[in-house]
Amino acid sequence: MRVRAQFMMVMALDKCIGCHTCSVTCKQAWTNRNGTDYVWFNNVETKPGIGYPKHYEDQERWKGGWKLDGRERLQLKAGGRVRKLLHIFANPDLPVIDDYYEPWTYDYGHLVQAPLGDAAPVLSARSRLTGKPTALEWGPNWEDNLGGATERAREDPNLASIQDRVRLDYEHVFMFYLPRICEHCLNPSCVASCPSGAMYKREEDGIVLVDQDKCRSWRFCVSGCPYKKVYFNHVTGKAEKCTFCYARVEDGEPTICSETCVGRIRYIGIVLYDLDAVTAAASALDERDLVEAHRDLFLDARDPDVVAAAQDSGVPHDWIEAAQHSPVYALARELRVALPLHPEFRNLPMVWYVPPLAPVLDSLAVAGFDAEDPADVFAAIEHLRIPIEYLANLLAAGDVAPVEESLRKQTAMRAYKRAEQLTGRGDPAVAEAAGLDAASLEHLYRLLALANYDERYVIPRSHREDVGALQTEHWSLDFPGVFETRRGQEVPLPHRKEAR
Numbered sequence: 001m002r003v004r005a006q007f008m009m010v011m012a013l014d015k016c017i018g019c020h021t022c023s024v025t026c027k028q029a030w031t032n033r034n035g036t037d038y039v040w041f042n043n044v045e046t047k048p049g050i051g052y053p054k055h056y057e058d059q060e061r062w063k064g065g066w067k068l069d070g071r072e073r074l075q076l077k078a079g080g081r082v083r084k085l086l087h088i089f090a091n092p093d094l095p096v097i098d099d100y101y102e103p104w105t106y107d108y109g110h111l112v113q114a115p116l117g118d119a120a121p122v123l124s125a126r127s128r129l130t131g132k133p134t135a136l137e138w139g140p141n142w143e144d145n146l147g148g149a150t151e152r153a154r155e156d157p158n159l160a161s162i163q164d165r166v167r168l169d170y171e172h173v174f175m176f177y178l179p180r181i182c183e184h185c186l187n188p189s190c191v192a193s194c195p196s197g198a199m200y201k202r203e204e205d206g207i208v209l210v211d212q213d214k215c216r217s218w219r220f221c222v223s224g225c226p227y228k229k230v231y232f233n234h235v236t237g238k239a240e241k242c243t244f245c246y247a248r249v250e251d252g253e254p255t256i257c258s259e260t261c262v263g264r265i266r267y268i269g270i271v272l273y274d275l276d277a278v279t280a281a282a283s284a285l286d287e288r289d290l291v292e293a294h295r296d297l298f299l300d301a302r303d304p305d306v307v308a309a310a311q312d313s314g315v316p317h318d319w320i321e322a323a324q325h326s327p328v329y330a331l332a333r334e335l336r337v338a339l340p341l342h343p344e345f346r347n348l349p350m351v352w353y354v355p356p357l358a359p360v361l362d363s364l365a366v367a368g369f370d371a372e373d374p375a376d377v378f379a380a381i382e383h384l385r386i387p388i389e390y391l392a393n394l395l396a397a398g399d400v401a402p403v404e405e406s407l408r409k410q411t412a413m414r415a416y417k418r419a420e421q422l423t424g425r426g427d428p429a430v431a432e433a434a435g436l437d438a439a440s441l442e443h444l445y446r447l448l449a450l451a452n453y454d455e456r457y458v459i460p461r462s463h464r465e466d467v468g469a470l471q472t473e474h475w476s477l478d479f480p481g482v483f484e485t486r487r488g489q490e491v492p493l494p495h496r497k498e499a500r
Contacts, residue, residue: 035235064226065345183349193224269326
């Protein structure tokens with residue numbers, strides 16, 4: 001057993017208010033420069049909807065992620081080396097700018113320079129790529145709050161199997177927000193797709209990065225990622241992606257999107273996993289087994305055998321201790337309320353989501369149940385405004401069982417705490433029916449409702465003895481006169497012209 005440590009994020013979708021603060025702060029920190037005008041390492045989508053870029057979830061179109069071949073072995077959906085060689089100068093599976101959106105600005109100077117006249121000057125949109133006037137037809141938030149639902153929501157791949165049950169008229173419409181970043185997968189298809197070896201996964205913490213010096217602009221990483229979270233900078237000619245704010249997490253700080261999240265929906269921690277078991281987990285024959293196979297990869301950091309194996313594999317002791325108090329391990333493995341985004345892509349993503357529960361008590365009342373009767377509390381799950389099959393298509397490869405389990409536990413926790421608040425005592429039968437005991441219910445409540453900063457973010461620092469090596473290997477902005485220490489001597493770093 002080869003134990004590795006991996007940073008992981010969990011987002012509680014019930015708490016997301018769709019304010020886009022995470023997107024804006026990430027944009028300012030990482031992609032506020034030429035060539036990345038259209039790039040959002042973090043974006044918040046309204047579901048149902050086709051997302052950003054358009055139809056990114058449709059792998060029959062984009063050929064991202066993995067599939068099993070005739071011998072039940074993992075194979076890139078876009079094909080192997082021969083197919084890449086044949087299409088190396090003309091990748092047919094690459095999104096174009098219209099699939100993202102053509103970035104624009106406004107002619108603000110016209111407001112100041114316009115001559116006197118009877119009518120007030122009007123701003124016109126101008127393309128950031130050509131500088132010419134442009135008609136606004138799409139954007140990263142075009143579907144915000146179902147803004148584009150009447151036109152395109154029916155094209156959402158997650159609705160494909162339940163079209164006959166879903167109505168998007170005013171009385172029956174549903175929506176929720178889905179924040180997305182790079183998944184920093186255990187089995188990243190972007191890394192496997194890169195011909196030049198520029199994409200790589202850090203061994204010490206699992207973060208997936210791009211070596212700008214090795215990138216040769218083939219862009220197979222863009223098409224290979226099923227979540228379409230790798231972008232091409234047309235100014236530098238390099239691939240770019242979310243870095244999990246590694247410069248922050250190396251110092252024990254959360255990512256900028258997490259730090260600034262208004263709804264406090266994000267949790268970051270360390271999980272331990274068995275590297276030798278990754279391929280087998282991603283190769284589960286039935287897609288519906290992928291969620292459980294993924295969960296089984298996460299090791300109990302309190303198990304003495306796991307601790308010994310982790311130490312033998314070089315995992316620092318303080319990282320093992322952090323894994324023992326990890327909120328993401330608790331939500332994904334112990335409490336089993338968090339689920340991976342599109343596990344059927346077989347990337348084994350490491351950004352998981354707690355599915356939204358919606359207004360449960362209102363759902364009960366509308367369905368004719370007694371919202372105060374604990375015996376009726378689980379009936380709300382079958383009458384949610386958000387179809388459970390939709391959540392299953394999004395978070396469980398179509399299997400409703402893991403979604404039902406998560407929703408039942410959230411419902412039990414709310415019913416128990418509501419009764420406790422109103423009567424002074426919760427009903428243990430409600431918790432037991434959802435597979436929770438008093439301790440685990442309280443733990444779930446602490447995490448989803450009241451978690452303090454240090455409970456949501458359990459991030460071990462990189463060891464000081466490794467910082468120089470980590471920065472020289474991964475930092476993308478090196479300049480003349482910058483030195484690193486090698487064998488006790490300061491050695492100047494080579495100048496890099498490319499900047500991330």
